[in-house]
Amino acid sequence: MKVLVTGAKGQLGRALVATAPAGAEVHAVGHADCDLTDAPAITALVHEVAPDIVINAAAYTAVDKAEGDEETARAINADAVATLVAAHPGKLVHVSTDFVFDGQSSRAYRPDDSRAPLSAYGRTKAEGEDHLRPADLLLRTAWVYAASGDNFVRTMLRLMAEKSALNVVADQIGAPTWATGLAKTIWGLVGKDASGTYHHSDAGVASWYDFAVAIQEEARAMGLLTEMIPINPITTAEYPTPARRPAFSLLDSSKTRELLDDGYTHWRLNLWHMLREEKALG
Structure with a gap:
């Protein structure tokens, strides 16, 4: 199985390469190899590699910057998807985001729930989803690290080492996602020849404040931090940003778990695994 992976230098791209199953011939490309705003270059790359499957892990993810640069975000998050679909007759695996939802749900978002993005980033990612064919695979995720x-x-680790206290938003609710677990889920879905829309994030629920508190506790226990600092919960209104973010973006991944029969892993356990890797990297 020959697989073309875009976004090779990103968090998910690296994890996909690291977790590729035996028998997968992976051709991983980053921005330096192919500019995803250049449609002819994308087409030429696909024709040159001639993959069985394309996994599109590349995206314009600068959420706040996209508010003033929606044209570039659309070129990468939507137009490039259309070009990949046109150039590649086989399955396209496309990774999208919780930002396609408006955050008004009273339960975790299911794959077939209506979308209503609040930001330029969310709009362009939703537009990218619309270019997929029935035989393609769409996987939405959230809060990847x-x-x-x-x-x-990693931002929290740096600030916790530099600051005497931190304020972190406590009224945006979702679940973190370790890139390694996400990559393994993608390969699992590919192995099942899945098509249609699926969700993946780690199990459990958290606010950004909850996540920050857990990061500090786990990092201190592991020796990545030398001392604990106060972390104060604040509201979204107290930390205004150019892009509106969904207040609630928990994803229901039961369809994914049932297909793969791989159980749920809580986000805090995967955070521990990631921090062990971070410590090993020095």
Whole structure:
């Protein structure tokens, strides 16, 4: 099975390469290999590699920057998906986001729930989803992090080492997702020849404040931090950002778990695994 993976330098792209199953011939490409705003370059790459499957792990993920740069976000998050679909007759596995929802649900979002994005990032990701064919695979996820990546966990570790106290938003609710677990789920779905829409995030529920508290506790116990600092819960209104974020974006991944029969892993356990990797990296 020959697989083309885009976004190879990102958190998920690296995890996909690291967890690829035996027998998968992975061709991983990053921005330096192919500019996803360049449709002819995308088409040429797909024709050159001639993969059986394309996993599109690339995205414009600068949520706040996208508010003033929606054209570029659309080129990467939507137009590039259309180009991949046109160039590749086989299955496209596309990774999307909880930001396609408006956060008004009273329960975890199911794969077939209506979308109502609040931000430019969310709109462009929803547009990308609309380019997929029935035989393609769409997997939505949320709050992704990994060792050595640019993410909330590593930002918190840095700030906890630098600051005497932190304020963290406590009224946005979801669940973190370890990139390694997400990658394994993608490969599992590929192995099942799944198509349609699925969700994946780690089990459990958290606010960003809950997540920050857990990061500090686990990192201190592991020796990544030398002392504990106060972490204060604040509201979204007290921390305004250019992009509106869903207040509630928990994803229902029961369809995914039932298909793969792999059980649920709580986000705090995966946080512990990630921090062990972070410590090993020095």
